[in-house]
Amino acid sequence: MRERRNSKPPCTKRNPLRRPPLRREVTARTLGFVAPLPELLSAMRQTSTFAFSPSLPLLSLALGLAACGATPAPGPNLTAPPSNQDQRMEWWREARFGMFLHWGLYAIPAGKWRAETNYGEWIRDSARIPLEVYDEFQPNWNPVQFDANAWAQMAADAGMKYVVITSKHHDGFCLFDSKATTWDVGNTPHRRDILRELADACRQRGIVFCTYHSIMDWHHPDYLPRRPWETDRPTAGANFDRFERYLHEQVTEVVQRYQPGVMWFDGEWESTWNHERGVRLFNLCRTLAPGMIVNNRVDVHRGGMGGFSAANEAVGDFHTPEQEIPATGLAGVDWESCMTMNTHWGFNAADGKWKSTAELVRNLIDIASKGGNYLLNVGPRADGTFPKEAVERLAQIGTWMQQNGEAIHGTTASVFDSLPFGRCTVKSGTTTKLYLHVFDWPADGKLTVPGLGSTVARAYLLAAPDTALAVGSNEAGLVVAVPNAATDAIATVVVLEIEGAPVVFRTPVITVESDSFVSGVDVVLNNRSPDVAVHYSLDGSEPSATSPPASGPVRVTNSCVLRAASVWRGTRVSAVVERTFTKVVPLPPVKVPARKEGLVVEHFAVDWQSIPDDRAGLIPKNREVVGSVGPLKNPGEHVAFVYRGYLVISQEELYRFALTSDDGSKLWIDGQVVVDHDGLHGAMTKQGAVALAPGLHAIEVAWFNRTGGAELNLQWAMPGQAFEPLSAAVTRH
Numbered sequence: 001m002r003e004r005r006n007s008k009p010p011c012t013k014r015n016p017l018r019r020p021p022l023r024r025e026v027t028a029r030t031l032g033f034v035a036p037l038p039e040l041l042s043a044m045r046q047t048s049t050f051a052f053s054p055s056l057p058l059l060s061l062a063l064g065l066a067a068c069g070a071t072p073a074p075g076p077n078l079t080a081p082p083s084n085q086d087q088r089m090e091w092w093r094e095a096r097f098g099m100f101l102h103w104g105l106y107a108i109p110a111g112k113w114r115a116e117t118n119y120g121e122w123i124r125d126s127a128r129i130p131l132e133v134y135d136e137f138q139p140n141w142n143p144v145q146f147d148a149n150a151w152a153q154m155a156a157d158a159g160m161k162y163v164v165i166t167s168k169h170h171d172g173f174c175l176f177d178s179k180a181t182t183w184d185v186g187n188t189p190h191r192r193d194i195l196r197e198l199a200d201a202c203r204q205r206g207i208v209f210c211t212y213h214s215i216m217d218w219h220h221p222d223y224l225p226r227r228p229w230e231t232d233r234p235t236a237g238a239n240f241d242r243f244e245r246y247l248h249e250q251v252t253e254v255v256q257r258y259q260p261g262v263m264w265f266d267g268e269w270e271s272t273w274n275h276e277r278g279v280r281l282f283n284l285c286r287t288l289a290p291g292m293i294v295n296n297r298v299d300v301h302r303g304g305m306g307g308f309s310a311a312n313e314a315v316g317d318f319h320t321p322e323q324e325i326p327a328t329g330l331a332g333v334d335w336e337s338c339m340t341m342n343t344h345w346g347f348n349a350a351d352g353k354w355k356s357t358a359e360l361v362r363n364l365i366d367i368a369s370k371g372g373n374y375l376l377n378v379g380p381r382a383d384g385t386f387p388k389e390a391v392e393r394l395a396q397i398g399t400w401m402q403q404n405g406e407a408i409h410g411t412t413a414s415v416f417d418s419l420p421f422g423r424c425t426v427k428s429g430t431t432t433k434l435y436l437h438v439f440d441w442p443a444d445g446k447l448t449v450p451g452l453g454s455t456v457a458r459a460y461l462l463a464a465p466d467t468a469l470a471v472g473s474n475e476a477g478l479v480v481a482v483p484n485a486a487t488d489a490i491a492t493v494v495v496l497e498i499e500g501a502p503v504v505f506r507t508p509v510i511t512v513e514s515d516s517f518v519s520g521v522d523v524v525l526n527n528r529s530p531d532v533a534v535h536y537s538l539d540g541s542e543p544s545a546t547s548p549p550a551s552g553p554v555r556v557t558n559s560c561v562l563r564a565a566s567v568w569r570g571t572r573v574s575a576v577v578e579r580t581f582t583k584v585v586p587l588p589p590v591k592v593p594a595r596k597e598g599l600v601v602e603h604f605a606v607d608w609q610s611i612p613d614d615r616a617g618l619i620p621k622n623r624e625v626v627g628s629v630g631p632l633k634n635p636g637e638h639v640a641f642v643y644r645g646y647l648v649i650s651q652e653e654l655y656r657f658a659l660t661s662d663d664g665s666k667l668w669i670d671g672q673v674v675v676d677h678d679g680l681h682g683a684m685t686k687q688g689a690v691a692l693a694p695g696l697h698a699i700e701v702a703w704f705n706r707t708g709g710a711e712l713n714l715q716w717a718m719p720g721q722a723f724e725p726l727s728a729a730v731t732r733h
Helices: 035-047 055-068 085-095 131-138 148-157 194-204 242-258 275-288 357-369 388-406
Strands: 097-101 162-168 208-214 260-268 336-340 373-378 422-427 429-440 446-449 458-459 464-468 471-474 475-483 494-497 510-511 521-526 534-538 554-556 562-569 579-581 599-605 621-624 639-649 652-662 664-671 672-677 682-694 696-706 709-718
Touching: 085 208, 085 373, 148 194, 162 194, 162 242, 162 260, 194 242, 208 242, 242 260, 242 275, 336 357, 357 373, 357 388, 357 422, 373 652, 388 429, 388 475, 388 494, 429 446, 464 534, 475 494, 510 579, 521 534, 521 579, 534 664, 554 562, 652 664, 652 696, 664 682, 672 682
Parallel strands: 097 162, 097 373, 162 208, 208 260, 336 373
Antiparallel strands: 422 429, 429 494, 446 475, 458 464, 458 494, 471 475, 510 521, 521 554, 534 562, 562 579, 599 621, 599 639, 639 696, 652 682, 652 709, 664 672, 664 696
């Protein structure tokens, strides 16, 4: 995964290692002898220094024996081309809940290096471990307690429907015996095919097996860029195109051998990866397995850690917010939040910041209520066992899911904007089921559901489906009579069955380009409820059935407070939404003798984490004249560009600016900050607006890139028009 950072991080066949490769008989340095594999494994089990959990092997054996007689559930067909995208995504949308597994050599130090104990799967980079030192972990890889059946069973018992495991993380080490490298488990004392064992164990339990594969590779001699601190690793002779062929070779191995339901890519943000390479890798996956799902990190248009980019050229089947749940989900796309149980992805023995089971279950509910999937991470220990805290939480999640999984699997997003007591998930059909996940149980035994206009055919607790609950209504909405006490402290599920599609009275949404204007602005009041009208006021008064109805865009020409609400059959049925609009005076033009087209841009060598206020003392490495701000071509790392000049304004109006950058950037017009997009981040866009009078107006854009991907683009638009790049015709210097 990608670290939260202070700087940007979330071979040909059998490439040479810094040390001699292990013999296939396996040299066990920690045991001090060479032996054939069966005898070696037996000896290792007897002399293992890893902590031993006496209950896990017996449990694993029992689970494995029980699974042998089970009939595997049919998995997705990956080889037959689906008829459409919905068919490809069907099983994934049904699943809603999966397990992430970050496992590799980084589990051996368990997060500790020298005096520091806060490392994870990024330990080689974060602790600045030289390659030849990190290589020494390989002969110590011997997870003798690894039991694929136990892992898969814990996932199944927790209600998880798919498992995603790291076939290769950023350190380049592979959990499969790759024909393309010796930097893999096939060249360790363990030698077992971890991915095959786990894939088989998952499929025996009806779980879809999936793989995570890092694009970034700190071990491969052809991968660029090197870590900034690796000054002793020369780049001479490195060939990234050759690395791309290596990457394709390994992806082909993984897909053809293990048939993963999802290929989950990561590490795409460094400057050497680009959209064209992403498309080639995506197309390879589509060719190898047309039914396989590929995440959006195959491409470079992720849009930062939040996981959404609207780039039309972007490829990938679903979006991947990390360590966060989008406030309102991601509308119109498939998405999945991947999150940790504590604070690390890979195993860290010192990390005691475990989330409670209640928080984990409520995260699952929250994500499902917003139409997303929850990919919950476990970082196994080096011996092949799960941390006991993870085992406990998985079992407790499973207890809740055994009773309430129906309200998660196969559901869609809530039909309500929000609910005061918790969340809602939905299953649609001839009879629609609204699953109300109640976090805050009503003390008076009356659960009020605001905004529901449908007739409820039946209401009951999911834990007691044979006992009907009485339903009534009052001025606040539908009222369900519930028991005095919740049946589950985490979330009690109340089910409402209604005929057909639900009728929900939703608060209108105000859509407008800007809250400020010069001559006027058109405001759209979106009605999101059938057979409901939107009424509004411009004087700050409460909107009602007697207020003007919004039959189209509302033209605002003076400063005011606009308020709106939904009205149904003469009664206001929603909350009131409001917006303040301000008429502004345009900035006057400046008087300067600027006659030449274009902007002057200066290039600087810097190591910024943010843009300093005082940039006057910087000495540029280069200066040139350009017609627009971005896009960039190979700007490099630890650089800054500063653009200066003037905009030619022909019409008095409010001008909107969209500034896209990776890393930080700022836009000033006449010395006023219009867009502040500063800081370390991936490629994202921020907007701002300023009113300008006809004439020349000073413009300055500062941008920097510390490490990794680099992007900059500035566009502008007048009211009611689409954004377009600045051109030389409207710039002067």
